[in-house]
Amino acid sequence: MGQVVFLANPWTGAVFGLALCTVDWRYAAYAVGGAALGTRTARGLGVPRDRLEAGLEGFNSALLALCLAVLLGPDRPATALLAAAGCVVVTVGTAAAVRVLHVWNLPPLTLPYCLLAVAVTVAAPAFRRIWPYGDSLAALPGAASGPAALHPDDLARAFFHNVSQLFFLERWHVGALLLAAVFLASRTxxxxxxxxxxxGIVTAWALGAPAERIADGTLGYNGVLVALALCGVFLPAAPATLLYGLLGAATATALTPAVAALLAxxxxxxFTWPFVLTTLGFLAAARSFPRLTAPDRAPDPGPDPDPAVARVGECEAPGGDGGLPGAAGAAA
Structure with a gap:
C-alpha cells in the first residue's frame, strides 16, 4: 500500500488502510485484498522475493481493486469477482511492462494499472453484470465553466484533496491522513x-481552471506523484531536482484535462496517466542533465556512464545521494 507513494514502509501502508476505513471499510478491504492477491500471484509465478517484500508487486493491484470498488460499487459480487481477476491480470501486466520498459531503463510506475483500469471502464457498459446502471460512461469533453476565483476554504480543500484523490476520494480528512502517513515514513x-x-493548485489556477475542479483535487493529484518521483525516488533529492520535480508536477497538472478529454x-x-507520461518523459530527459542525476558533482566529460543514471535505469531510490528514506522506487 505504501508503494502507491513510493514508500516501502508498512506503517505508511497501514495508515492508508485506516484512512480508507474512515470512508467505507469495504474500500479498505478491496485495496488491502488487492495488494495481497497481486503479491500472492506474483509469488506463485516466481517473482524475486525482494520485489515482493518491497511491495512492488502489490500496489498496482491495490489501486485497480479500489478503483473498481469506487466506480462499480463495492457491494456487488460482480465487482469483487472482477477485481480479483483484474488483480491477477495486472500482475502479469506488471511483469510485461517491466520487461518492455527495461529496454529504455525506465520504470513502469502505475502503467499496468492504468491500462487495465481504462480497459475495464471502457468495456464495462457492454456487460450488464458489470455495469447495470444503464447509461454509458462515454461523454464528449466540454469547455471549462464556472468561477475561477479561489477562496481560502477552496485552497485548503484542494491541498488535501490533491492527496486523497490518489485513492479516488474527495475527502479532506483522508488527504490529511495520507499526508500524515507519508510524513511518518519520511519528512522529506x-x-x-x-x-x-x-x-498543482497554482498551475490550475494560473491556467484558469474552475475553482470547483481545483478544489475537488481531480486536477492536482498527478502533480503530487510526479514531484515525489522526480525528487528523491528516481532522482536524488536536491534543490535542482526539486525544481525539476515541480516543473513536472505543473506539466502533469496541465496534461490531466488533455488526457481526460482524449479518453472521455x-x-x-x-486515472494516473498524466503522472505516468510526465514521469517517464522527464526521467528519460534527465539523463541529458548531469546536474539532475548527480547534483553534488560537476559534470563528467568522460565516456563512462554516470552511476546515478544507472540507478535511475534500475529504478532504485538513490539513497546514498539523498534519496528518500524507505523509498524503494515504486514499480521498479
Whole structure:
C-alpha cells in the first residue's frame, strides 16, 4: 500500500488502510485484498522475493481493486469477482511492462494499472453484470465553466484533496491522513508531496481552471506523484531536482484535462496517466542533465556512464545521494 507513494514502509501502508476505513471499510478491504492477491500471484509465478517484500508487486493491484470498488460499487459480487481477476491480470501486466520498459531503463510506475483500469471502464457498459446502471460512461469533453476565483476554504480543500484523490476520494480528512502517513515514513517525502500539491493548485489556477475542479483535487493529484518521483525516488533529492520535480508536477497538472478529454468519448478516465507520461518523459530527459542525476558533482566529460543514471535505469531510490528514506522506487 505504501508503494502507491513510493514508500516501502508498512506503517505508511497501514495508515492508508485506516484512512480508507474512515470512508467505507469495504474500500479498505478491496485495496488491502488487492495488494495481497497481486503479491500472492506474483509469488506463485516466481517473482524475486525482494520485489515482493518491497511491495512492488502489490500496489498496482491495490489501486485497480479500489478503483473498481469506487466506480462499480463495492457491494456487488460482480465487482469483487472482477477485481480479483483484474488483480491477477495486472500482475502479469506488471511483469510485461517491466520487461518492455527495461529496454529504455525506465520504470513502469502505475502503467499496468492504468491500462487495465481504462480497459475495464471502457468495456464495462457492454456487460450488464458489470455495469447495470444503464447509461454509458462515454461523454464528449466540454469547455471549462464556472468561477475561477479561489477562496481560502477552496485552497485548503484542494491541498488535501490533491492527496486523497490518489485513492479516488474527495475527502479532506483522508488527504490529511495520507499526508500524515507519508510524513511518518519520511519528512522529506512529506514536504515534497506538499510542494507538489501546492504546485498543482497554482498551475490550475494560473491556467484558469474552475475553482470547483481545483478544489475537488481531480486536477492536482498527478502533480503530487510526479514531484515525489522526480525528487528523491528516481532522482536524488536536491534543490535542482526539486525544481525539476515541480516543473513536472505543473506539466502533469496541465496534461490531466488533455488526457481526460482524449479518453472521455470512449468512456475512460484519466486515472494516473498524466503522472505516468510526465514521469517517464522527464526521467528519460534527465539523463541529458548531469546536474539532475548527480547534483553534488560537476559534470563528467568522460565516456563512462554516470552511476546515478544507472540507478535511475534500475529504478532504485538513490539513497546514498539523498534519496528518500524507505523509498524503494515504486514499480521498479
Amino acid at each position: 517525502a512529506g514536504l515534497i508531496a506538499c510542494a507538489g500539491s501546492v504546485t 468519448p470512449s468512456g475512460g478516465h484519466a
